[in-house]
Amino acid sequence: MDRSSNLLDEALGLDYGQTDLSSTCSGRVVVVEDCVETSGAFVLHHLVKRSLSPLTSGIVIFVALAHPFAHYDRILRKMGCNLLVQKDHKKFLFLDMLMLKCPDGDVKGGLVELYGNIQKAVAASALPSSRSITIMVDDLSLMEVAANGSSNHVLDFLHYCHTLTTEFGCSLIILSHEDIYSTTDRSTLIVQVEYLAEIIIKVEPLATGLATDVHGQLTVINQGDCGGQQSLQNKKCNFHFRVRENTVECFYPGSQT
Amino acid sequence: MAAMKSRSSSFSRNVATVPTPQIPGLKCGPNGTMFVSSGIPDLDKILGGGFPLGSLVMVMEDPEAPHHMLLLRNFMSQGLVHNQPLLYASPSKEPRAFLGTLPSPILSKEDKHRDNDIEQEKGLRIAWQYKKYFGEQQQNFGVHMDGKLDYSNDFDLRKPLDRHFLGNQHIDCISLQGSPDLSTFCDRCSTFLAQLARHDDSITCAGRIAIQSFYSPQCEYSNMEWEMLSCIRSLKSMLGSSNAVAVITFPPSLILPSFSKRWQHLADILLSIKAIPDEDKDLSNLLTGYQDMFGLLNVHKVARFNTQVPFILDATTFSMKLKKRKSLILECLNQAPVDGSSGSSYGTSGSCSGSSKAGKLDF
Numbered sequence: 001m002d003r004s005s006n007l008l009d010e011a012l013g014l015d016y017g018q019t020d021l022s023s024t025c026s027g028r029v030v031v032v033e034d035c036v037e038t039s040g041a042f043v044l045h046h047l048v049k050r051s052l053s054p055l056t057s058g059i060v061i062f063v064a065l066a067h068p069f070a071h072y073d074r075i076l077r078k079m080g081c082n083l084l085v086q087k088d089h090k091k092f093l094f095l096d097m098l099m100l101k102c103p104d105g106d107v108k109g110g111l112v113e114l115y116g117n118i119q120k121a122v123a124a125s126a127l128p129s130s131r132s133i134t135i136m137v138d139d140l141s142l143m144e145v146a147a148n149g150s151s152n153h154v155l156d157f158l159h160y161c162h163t164l165t166t167e168f169g170c171s172l173i174i175l176s177h178e179d180i181y182s183t184t185d186r187s188t189l190i191v192q193v194e195y196l197a198e199i200i201i202k203v204e205p206l207a208t209g210l211a212t213d214v215h216g217q218l219t220v221i222n223q224g225d226c227g228g229q230q231s232l233q234n235k236k237c238n239f240h241f242r243v244r245e246n247t248v249e250c251f252y253p254g255s256q257t
Numbered sequence: 258m259a260a261m262k263s264r265s266s267s268f269s270r271n272v273a274t275v276p277t278p279q280i281p282g283l284k285c286g287p288n289g290t291m292f293v294s295s296g297i298p299d300l301d302k303i304l305g306g307g308f309p310l311g312s313l314v315m316v317m318e319d320p321e322a323p324h325h326m327l328l329l330r331n332f333m334s335q336g337l338v339h340n341q342p343l344l345y346a347s348p349s350k351e352p353r354a355f356l357g358t359l360p361s362p363i364l365s366k367e368d369k370h371r372d373n374d375i376e377q378e379k380g381l382r383i384a385w386q387y388k389k390y391f392g393e394q395q396q397n398f399g400v401h402m403d404g405k406l407d408y409s410n411d412f413d414l415r416k417p418l419d420r421h422f423l424g425n426q427h428i429d430c431i432s433l434q435g436s437p438d439l440s441t442f443c444d445r446c447s448t449f450l451a452q453l454a455r456h457d458d459s460i461t462c463a464g465r466i467a468i469q470s471f472y473s474p475q476c477e478y479s480n481m482e483w484e485m486l487s488c489i490r491s492l493k494s495m496l497g498s499s500n501a502v503a504v505i506t507f508p509p510s511l512i513l514p515s516f517s518k519r520w521q522h523l524a525d526i527l528l529s530i531k532a533i534p535d536e537d538k539d540l541s542n543l544l545t546g547y548q549d550m551f552g553l554l555n556v557h558k559v560a561r562f563n564t565q566v567p568f569i570l571d572a573t574t575f576s577m578k579l580k581k582r583k584s585l586i587l588e589c590l591n592q593a594p595v596d597g598s599s600g601s602s603y604g605t606s607g608s609c610s611g612s613s614k615a616g617k618l619d620f
Contacts, residue, residue, distance in 0.1 A: 036521045036557065042565045068497055074288065074563035098494040101487065141519060145490050149483035177522050183514035212569045243566050 007250035008043075011220035011237040012199060014050065027165035031197040033178035033190075038216040040203035042243045044138055044175055045072070049081045051134045052091060058132040059125045060086075061093045061118055065142035069094050078245045093121050100146040107147050111157045119164065126168045133170035135161060140176040144189065151189040162196055178202065198223060206240070213256060214240045282339030283310075283463060284408050288563035293341070293463050293502055294409030296331030299587035301409050303575065304559055305568060308502040308526065310463055311455070312560045313493045315524035316506040318470065322532030324552040324577060325506045327585050329467050331412050332504050334359045334422075336465040338410060342427035344449045344466045346442065348473035352430040355469075359418040362410035363584060411584040427464075433476050439488045446492055450499040466492075466503035472512055482516050489523055527558035530577075544576070545591045552577040554587055 012030075030047075034040030051058040064072070072094075073083045086092035095117060102110030122133055137143065140154070147153050161172050174193065181190040194200055202219040220237045240256070242249045249256075284292045284306060292307035295314075301307040308314055318325045336343050337359065345352055431445055446466065453464045471489075472479055479485075489505070496503055509517040509529075521527055531553045533540065541547040554575045559568040575587040 036518065036527070039561070039567065045565055071563055075565050078564075098497070099491065101491070141522065142490060145483065145486045145519070148487065177518070180515050180518045180522065183518065210569055210573070215567055215569070245564065245566055 007237070007239050007252075008046065008218065008220070008241075008248065009050070011218075011222070011235075011239075012201075013222070027169045027171050028198045029162060029165060029196050030171065030173045030199040030201065031193055032173065032175045032201045032203065034175070034203040035177060035179040035205070037205040038203050040175060040201070041066075041138070042241075042248055043201055043203065043218075044136060044173065045075055045079065046248050047134070047173055048072075048076060048092075048136065049079050051132070052081055052086050056132060057091075058134060059091050059093070061095065061121050061133065061135045063095045063097055063114070063118070063135070063137045065097045065100060065146065066138050068098060069096065079247065090125075097143075097146070100143075102147050102153075107150050107153050108156075111143075111147060111153055115157055115160050118161065122164050122168050122170055126170075133168060135164070135170055135172050137172075137174045140174050140189070140193065141180055155189060155192055158193060158196065213242060215243050216241060217253075218250065280460065280462065282335070282341060282408065283460065290560075290562050291460065291463070291500070293339075293465070294335050295328070296333075296335030296409065296412060297328070297585055297587065298409045298411060299575075299585075300328075300554075303556060303570065303587065304526065307409070308504075309560050309562055310460075310500045310502060311497050311562070312502055312525035313489075313496055313523065314502065314504045314526040314528070315520060316504065317521075317527070317529035318506050318508040319530050319532045319552075320508045320510055322530070322552060324530045324532060326469070327414070327577070328528070328530070329469055329504060329506060330359050330414070331585060332465065333467050334362065334412050334418055335410060337418065337422040337428070338362050340427075341462060342429075342449070342453070342464040344429045344431070344446065344464070345469075346431040346433055346467070346471075347469040348433045348476050350432055350434055352432050356423055356428065356430070357417060359423075360412035360414045361416040361418045363413045411580075413583040414579070414585065415583050433468075433471070433473065433478075435477075437477050438481065439478050439484055443488050443491060447495055450495045450501055453499045453501045455498050455500050460500050462500070464499075464501040466496075466501060468503065468505040470507065471505050472507045474511065482513065486516065486519055486523075489520065493523055493525075521557070524558060525560040525562075527556075529555045529557060531555070533576075541593075543593060545593045546576070546578070546588070547593075549578045550576040551579070 032040045032043045048060055048062070050056070051060045062072070069083070076083050083092055083094075087094065095114070097114065100110060100114070102108075118135060122135070125131060125133055143154050143157070144151055158172075158174070164170055165172055174197075176190060176193065178190065181188055200221040200223065202221070203216060204219070205216050206214060207217075217238060217240050222235045222237075239250050240253050241251075242256070282293055284294075286292045286306045286309060290309040290311075292301075292309055294301050294307045295304070316325050316328055333343060333345065333356075345355065347355060349355070429445070429449060431442060433442065436442065449464065449466065453462070472485065492503060507520065509520075512520070533547075533550050533552055537547075544550070554577055556570060556573045556575075559570070561568060572589050574590055576590055578586050578588060580586045
């Protein structure tokens with residue numbers, strides 16, 4: 001397959017072509033942080049593809065607040081993954097939350113309903129076999145907007161989803177925008193989410209500016225306690241990446257010819 | 258489009274299910290997107306074709322200068338020239354008055370020749386400068402003789418748009434002042450976009466939304482940050498499923514930084530305008546043609562629909578100038594010759610999109 005994205009997979013503790021996030025340990029929380037200059041959506045696409053790969057027979061529950069289904073469908077199709085087919089086979093559940101707006105008086109209600117749908121889907125999928133389940137949120141800052149700014153309710157929602165990781169062994173992957181929070185007092189949502197997370201993936205532009213060959217740099221911080229992966233504990237990996245239509249190329253700085 | 262049909266394999270034939278549209282003002286783009294022109298041909302080239310349908314364009318204003326109005330004016334005029342429905346919102350009490358300041362398109366010389374030929378064929382002899390008095394008749398002429406209007410026009414900022422373009426009943430103006438919250442505004446936007454909803458088969462027409470200075474201290478909703486965000490977010494969601502483009506300008510310096518970042522993340526295309534001070538010795542030593550520039554345009558983000566590959570521009574900062582004092586052009590910044598170089602010096606010209614002037618020869 002594509003050996004070039006191995007750096008990212010290695011940093012995440014995914015053995016080449018065999019396991020995925022949920023199997024290595026009992027479900028993990030991953031936070032992807034990006035900024036206006038460099039979008040981190042490609043990491044989500046890569047993880048969707050890995051989770052739906054035929055070798056792992058995983059299930060993905062995708063909470064979409066940013067883009068419609070057609071957008072992801074086209075992108076993943078170029079990467080060799082047909083989301084429509086996966087949807088038909090009940091392996092890809094797309095929750096279209098583009099128009100999610102929690103009513104003013106009942107902010108909690110909207111998110112509770114969303115959590116209920118996710119929990120039902122997870123419970124239904126977990127029973128037949130020990131399939132790995134991945135819940136993805138794209139993206140967290142829009143969930144705050146939908147909740148009219150009450151980050152407490154969003155945090156509650158995340159905590160509830162976190163219980164699913166321990167109860168059913170599923171993984172939780174959240175996309176968030178780091179530069180929104182960097183300007184404010186740090187005791188906000190992002191700090192809490194980073195505390196919850198076992199892996200933080202930061203997507204940043206190059207310090208030297210724009211380049212056509214190198215689109216930015218990835219920093220993967222493993223801070224969780226992952227039983228089998230001793231080598232990754234408290235490890236921080238940094239490398240450059242280039243996004244292509246069908247894959248992500250990751251390489252150490254200066255090694256791209 | 259084809260994406261809605263279920264398939265049994267992950268291979269899909271690259272068949273164009275929608276024929277190239279004969280609708281003026283629309284152009285096919287990559288990844289199944291359709292472009293409309295921004296009204297500034299240089300900007301279209303920089304952005305790779307124009308504004309994709311369904312995109313939200315945000316322009317960050319410089320509170321010291323009204324140059325963002327030029328972008329808005331050209332955008333709105335382009336839409337009216339192509340007979341596209343327009344929704345315009347501004348904090349002023351009389352937004353309709355702004356329509357009187359919209360620029361008129363500059364017809365190229367070839368069009369004038371064509372005009373004369375076809376007129377002679379038709380046996381009518383109307384001198385070209387009197388055509389503007391013929392209102393409706395002229396409009397019919399326009400469609401008939403051109404067959405196909407240009408995708409994008411240069412606009413003469415000194416000349417106002419012909420009245421007959423403004424008589425179009427598809428123009429809607431909203432004043433953002435006076436209402437306590439944004440619910441009426443959001444409703445107006447959703448009704449406007451509902452008419453332009455995207456269907457799988459074909460596009461009948463595209464629409465434009467222009468919102469000037471969305472954040473403005475004189476508006477009552479301006480301390481309701483989350484409501485504003487929510488309004489923009491729902492506008493963006495509705496845009497995604499309709500054949501329209503929205504341009505919103507706002508002054509980021511007047512908003513809390515974290516909210517400004519949230520707005521920027523919502524944008525599909527993000528531009529910012531900065532004014533150039535009239536007398537800046539450092540800048541004038543650094544750049545050629547400094548005297549002609551009145552502003553700088555920065556491209557922060559380019560829309561990426563249906564693809565994950567970022568669009569890397571050769572240059573992100575462009576100078577805003579007036580060509581022949583009437584139309585807006587964007588140029589790459591050229592570094593001025595450094596003093597002390599031997600022989601004749603050539604300005605280093607940027608090898609990128611945007612009209613590139615011939616290097617200045619300094620003898």
